[in-house]
Amino acid sequence: MQIIADNIQITNKKIEKALNDMDALPIQELASQCKNAGANAIDLNSGPLLKQAEKKMTFLVNVVQEIVDMPLLLDTSNPSAIHAGLKACNGNAIINGFSLEPAKLKNILPLAREFNCKIIGYLLDKNGMVPPNADERMRVAIQLYEEFSKMGLRTSQLVIDPVLVPIMWQDGPYQAMEVLDVIKTLPDLLGFPVQTIIGLSNLTTTNGPRTKKLIIEEAFLSMLAMAGLSMVLMNINHQRTTSIAMACNALIKGGIFSWEEILQETVPQ
Template identity: 35%
Template sequence: MYIIGENIHIISPSVKDAVAGRDIKFFQDLAVKQVEAGADVLDLNIGPQKKAGHEIMPWLVQGVQEVVDVPLSLDTTNLTAIEEGLKVAKSQCIINSTSAEEERLEKVPPLAKQYGAKIIALTMGKGGIPVGAEERVNIALEKLIPRAMELDIPMEDLLIDPLVLTVSGCQEYCPECVEAVRILKVAGDPPPMTNVGLSNVSNAVPREMRPLINRTYCVMLMAAGVDYAIVDPLDEDLKEFIRIVNERDEGTGVGKLLVALYDKTAAMDRLTADDVDLGDPEQAEIFKTVQILYNDIIYTDSYLRV
């Protein structure tokens, strides 16, 4: 799984200030920090920037690629900004993103074709985001993949994003998103790539509880076969979970549990209490988190205490 670093995001007040003040040093530092921490790609979310986007994006792309040598993900709804960024990029970019809405689908993918970029395509049409995995996959099969094929965009450059939603309020979507990834990875030969915005799973969750939910869900998505994840590469605990799964490190109780979670999810099976040493508080917390992500136990802000 490739890690797309999410920390250059307009929602962060310091990023917003640095965009407004055109402080390229700030972005260069943040870029270096993320790449040193293991980011394979950097997301550049500048917000809609209707007025100045066409200046901001190329300025940011040029500034960031002076200090790091990784692909960049150009994240804005402003198409002109994306195109100006693509023009100055030194390596293959990712366009983030198109939906399955007609207007977006008409305009965004041709840019990917023209500049040889990868493109993230959301399984979201006019009717919003369906709950069920199959309905989400259908949007990919009926709209997103045909459009890419029509333009001759190779499947390795099409990153289908089945949309992670929060466990706090959209809990029924959580297991379905894992299933959507799984089905997408067997849809077609070759199948498309898949991408998720991991931290969405813990939106509206108290801040101190978010990382555990993020990293537990990450293991489940990896097991389903996700190719790219937009995450915080500075989250050491998350990276430790990813390492354990990648190396199948069963040297600790938590390691055994995570490998079991990975293997069972990959086999379309479910983790049960028998897989867990409930006497180990860390394992117990992971298991409780898995239960809310399965949508077995109703999420509440107190779920770890019950």
């Protein structure tokens, strides 16, 4: 399970300001911090970038790849910004992402072919709504894969996000279990080793005590790892959660165990 840092995002005021001012330093500091904390890839969530979209995404990709050499996820609904980011990216880029929403099928999915890169497909219906259970998510997965295949893309380019919902939703725990089921079942359903990604913080986006939110995320993260999740998108500053991810990897991958693979918890959360 790869650890993708979700820390570089426009909802972070520092990042918002740095992107507006085209100020490399705060972004590079955060990118460097993500790397040191154990991230295997970094999500660049720029928001929709209503003004100077191409210029800003190009800037964002360039300043980050000056500092770290790892896959970058281009996380915006703006196709021009994604296009510019893909053009700027020297290494591996992952488009984040498309769904059955017509505008995304038309404007974002083709970019995966043009740039021969991975793309995240969300299991949302064509109106962008979350399916109510595992069966509906499977139905959406089949449709999504059909659209993906029509585009002539290779199975290894697809990363599916089954879409986690907040635990506090009326059927939150049920949906969380359904998501585990989807992760386990997708390879059989689609007939190839389907890569999957989950945005862990989605589980606890509603109000709740911080420590308990972290505990719920940690408990569910191990379940996701066990279900075979390929990538977890998470706050890399949650150091104990990151350590749990690494512990899961050490347990699951087998071989000789070493305590060194698991980060020491050195900061309070």
